[in-house]
Amino acid sequence: MSNVGIVIVSHSPRVAEGAADMVRQMVGNEVPLAWCGGDPGGGLGTNVEAILDAIHRAWSDKGVAILVDLGGAETNSEMAIEMLPPEQANKVVVCNAPVVEGAVMAATESSGGASLSQVRATAQELYPA
Amino acid sequence: MMDEAGLKTVILAVAAAVAAHADELTALDSAIGDGDHGANMKRGFDAVAAEADVIAASALPDALIKIGTKLVMTVGGASGPLYGTLFLTLGKQLAARPDDYAGALLAAVDAVAARGKSELGQKTMLDVLYPTAQALLDGKSRAEILAVANREAAATRDRLAIRGRASFLGERSIGHVDPGARSSALIVEAIAETLP
Numbered sequence: 001m002s003n004v005g006i007v008i009v010s011h012s013p014r015v016a017e018g019a020a021d022m023v024r025q026m027v028g029n030e031v032p033l034a035w036c037g038g039d040p041g042g043g044l045g046t047n048v049e050a051i052l053d054a055i056h057r058a059w060s061d062k063g064v065a066i067l068v069d070l071g072g073a074e075t076n077s078e079m080a081i082e083m084l085p086p087e088q089a090n091k092v093v094v095c096n097a098p099v100v101e102g103a104v105m106a107a108t109e110s111s112g113g114a115s116l117s118q119v120r121a122t123a124q125e126l127y128p129a
Numbered sequence: 130m131m132d133e134a135g136l137k138t139v140i141l142a143v144a145a146a147v148a149a150h151a152d153e154l155t156a157l158d159s160a161i162g163d164g165d166h167g168a169n170m171k172r173g174f175d176a177v178a179a180e181a182d183v184i185a186a187s188a189l190p191d192a193l194i195k196i197g198t199k200l201v202m203t204v205g206g207a208s209g210p211l212y213g214t215l216f217l218t219l220g221k222q223l224a225a226r227p228d229d230y231a232g233a234l235l236a237a238v239d240a241v242a243a244r245g246k247s248e249l250g251q252k253t254m255l256d257v258l259y260p261t262a263q264a265l266l267d268g269k270s271r272a273e274i275l276a277v278a279n280r281e282a283a284a285t286r287d288r289l290a291i292r293g294r295a296s297f298l299g300e301r302s303i304g305h306v307d308p309g310a311r312s313s314a315l316i317v318e319a320i321a322e323t324l325p
Contacts (some may be wrong), residue, residue, distance in 0.1 A: 039165070043165065043174055078244070079209070079214075
């Protein structure tokens with residue numbers, strides 16, 4: 001796949017899956033997409049291992065943009081990126097954007113063939129600096 | 130220098146302290162956060178304790194790295210990467226400067242601050258970890274270090290949360306001890322009381 005991949009990380013698997021459904025409705029299968037949600041015990045939370053797995057499933061040589069909901073989702077995503085081999089880690093970014101709108105905007109940008117930095121910038125326009 | 134049995138004793142004491150106070154940590158977190166700190170920390174340190182034999186068989190830097198990695202993979206909240214980073218960095222630092230415990234701890238706490246994009250005085254675990262590292266640097270006794278950790282955890286009660294879920298509450302975060310500061314003090318206490 002030649003488009004930037006999108007990963008959705010929420011504390012709730014249902015929020016993550018629902019956001020992913022909205023992305024699919026917008027871009028179909030043009031964009032590699034994966035989601036994860038929930039802690040390692042099955043409760044609300046996030047899980048580094050699941051995030052790593054989602055990054056691999058959404059992998060694209062153009063890179064992967066991660067959309068997160070609250071604090072721990074961001075911290076665990078940043079930790080997951082650091083655990084990747086360096087040649088992969090420098091192609092994965094966490095977007096400072098709302099998870100649902102950010103995922104849809106990022107995926108739409110990606111589906112047009114945009115670069116990772118363009119995809120992230122588009123998602124981040126949703127949170128004015 | 131700590132031997133294998135000593136290291137295992139410390140690991141199990143920390144896990145036991147976290148488990149014994151899991152409900153308290155959850156209650157603190159329910160007041161100003163999402164109420165999962167006790168369960169998350171217990172899951173993480175139970176997973177560490179389950180591998181205490183293997184971890185304790187390693188040299189101290191490597192053992193700390195194994196503990197950090199296990200916490201990152203099992204805790205499931207922001208405290209996973211935060212405590213994970215603390216132990217991982219402490220291990221890496223001690224590998225590079227085996228005799229400089231205070232310097233290594235200070236560097237590890239700096240790494241936690243960077244991971245959490247936070248700093249001293251924002252009602253977080255850093256409010257306990259920085260003074261603890263400073264006390265170690267100043268050559269304080271074990272009892273004094275323990276007293277510093279407990280005093281600083283209690284002092285978070287009157288602070289305003291700037292980072293994390295508690296910051297959503299604004300002024301309402303004042304009047305509650307920070308759960309991360311409390312869990313940090315518990316860990317310092319368990320280590321200080323069981324180090325050979």
